[in-house]
Amino acid sequence: MRKKIVAGNWKLNKTFSEGILLAKEVGELSKNEINSDVQLVLCTPYIHLQQVSDIVSDFKNLSVGAQNCSNKASGAFTGEVSVDMLKSIHVEYVILGHSERREYFLETNNMLKEKTDLVLSRSMTPIFCCGETLSQREANIHFSFVTQQLTESLFHLDADTIKKVVIAYEPIWAIGTGVTASTAQAQEMHLLIRNHLATKYGQDVANSISILYGGSAKPSNAKELFACPDVDGGLIGGASLVARDFVDIAKSF
Ligand code: PEP
Numbered sequence: 571m572r573k574k575i576v577a578g579n580w581k582l583n584k585t586f587s588e589g590i591l592l593a594k595e596v597g598e599l600s601k602n603e604i605n606s607d608v609q610l611v612l613c614t615p616y617i618h619l620q621q622v623s624d625i626v627s628d629f630k631n632l633s634v635g636a637q638n639c640s641n642k643a644s645g646a647f648t649g650e651v652s653v654d655m656l657k658s659i660h661v662e663y664v665i666l667g668h669s670e671r672r673e674y675f676l677e678t679n680n681m682l683k684e685k686t687d688l689v690l691s692r693s694m695t696p697i698f699c700c701g702e703t704l705s706q707r708e709a710n711i712h713f714s715f716v717t718q719q720l721t722e723s724l725f726h727l728d729a730d731t732i733k734k735v736v737i738a739y740e741p742i743w744a745i746g747t748g749v750t751a752s753t754a755q756a757q758e759m760h761l762l763i764r765n766h767l768a769t770k771y772g773q774d775v776a777n778s779i780s781i782l783y784g785g786s787a788k789p790s791n792a793k794e795l796f797a798c799p800d801v802d803g804g805l806i807g808g809a810s811l812v813a814r815d816f817v818d819i820a821k822s823f
Contacts, residue, residue, distance in 0.1 A: 573780045574796075575736060575803040576820040577611035577697055578810025579637060579665060580618075589618040590625070595813035597629040604631045604820050608803075611635045611663050612810075613697075616651055620659040627660075635663030635697065638671060641684040657692040664689045665805070667699045667723065669742045679722035686723055690734060697736045697782070697805065698724060700763075704743035712741075716759065717766045729771045737781045738805040739763060744785025746807055753794050756783050760800035789815055792822035 584592060593612055600610055613635035614622050626632040640650035656664065666689065667682040682698070689696045700719040702712035716739070724732060739759050744751050751759075760781045768776035783795050784805030795801055803823075809815040 571607075572778060572802050573736075574608045574823055575611060575780055575782055576608065576816070577613055577635060577663065577665070577738075577782065577803070577805050578816050579613045579668070579784075579805055579807050580615060580810060581637070581670070581807060582615065583811055584615070584618070586617055586621075589614055590621055592811070592813055593618070593622045593625045596816055597625055597632055599813055599817040600629055600631050600820070603817055605823065606631065608820055608823060609633060610816075610820050611697075613637050613663065613665050619656070619661055623660045633662045634660070635665060635695075636661050637665045637668065639664050639666075639685055639689060641681050641688065643688060653688045653692045653694065657694060661694060663695045663697055663736070665697045665699065665738075667719070669699065669701055669740060669745060673742075679719055682723040683726065686727075686735070690727075690731060695734060695736055697738050699738045699740050699784070699805070701740040701742050701745075701785075707741070707743065712759070713762055716763065720763065720766060725770055729775050732767070732771060733775055733778050735779065737763060737779060738784050739781060740784035740805060746786070748786050750786040750788075750791050750795075751783070753798055756795055756801055757798040760798065764800050787819060789818035789822070792819040796823050 611633045623634045626634050666685050671677045700716045702715045706712050706715050764776045780802040782803045782805045783801050787804045788809045
């Protein structure tokens with residue numbers, strides 16, 4: 571059975587003390603309210619990771635994730651954070667290829683292939699983001715665009731390895747805009763992604779990979795999104811900054 575995952579992407583938000591408080595609040599709420607088969611992941615800024623890593627160890631449904639990592643293993647790359655550094659403080663997940671990193675920091679499919687390999691090589695789980703712009707959707711090239719992102723960054727992996735990747739479909743037009751993809755749009759793309767995986771790796775492998783939806787998910791719409799047969803959870807931005815909202819989303823399966 572596929573893992574159900576709700577990951578919070580805090581982005582560039584929360585001072586250190588605010589972040590620690592949020593992680594503790596999420597932990598306390600999750601203890602009594604979250605089904606044991608749902609995994610919550612707190613993807614925090616780098617400076618929070620070590621402390622949040624300690625906090626989540628007290629809660630069985632909770633894990634910690636980074637929002638990025640370097641595509642270099644080590645060396646003279648000022649300002650970068652390596653997979654070994656993340657691993658050394660017990661980080662379990664790493665978001666890769668968020669559209670904001672692709673757009674503002676010019677991350678390419680090839681760079682993301684390198685990052686994916688590094689994350690997997692340290693036995694951490696990549697949450698690999700893909701998704702189209704509004705103009706690509708309007709031009710009806712959204713399917714080919716998303717499948718190209720997956721093919722170029724992930725399809726060099728063998729079948730056993732790609733099973734360790736979590737995919738997040740995040741239509742860029744829905745991120746932080748308050749506009750959510752309809753359940754039909756989300757399900758259609760998630761099924762397409764799963765079929766694309768099946769073409770290369772077979773249906774069993776495709777069926778084992780969790781595909782999360784991201785883009786203005788909130789407590790009021792999470793239930794209908796998570797009810798889609800190919801939606802296995804969510805990558806949550808804005809609503810992950812409020813413990814009550816984040817946990818309510820995770821209760822929506
Ligand atoms: C995100 O940034 O991954 C995201 C889904 O943001 P939001 O939920 O705020 O749209």
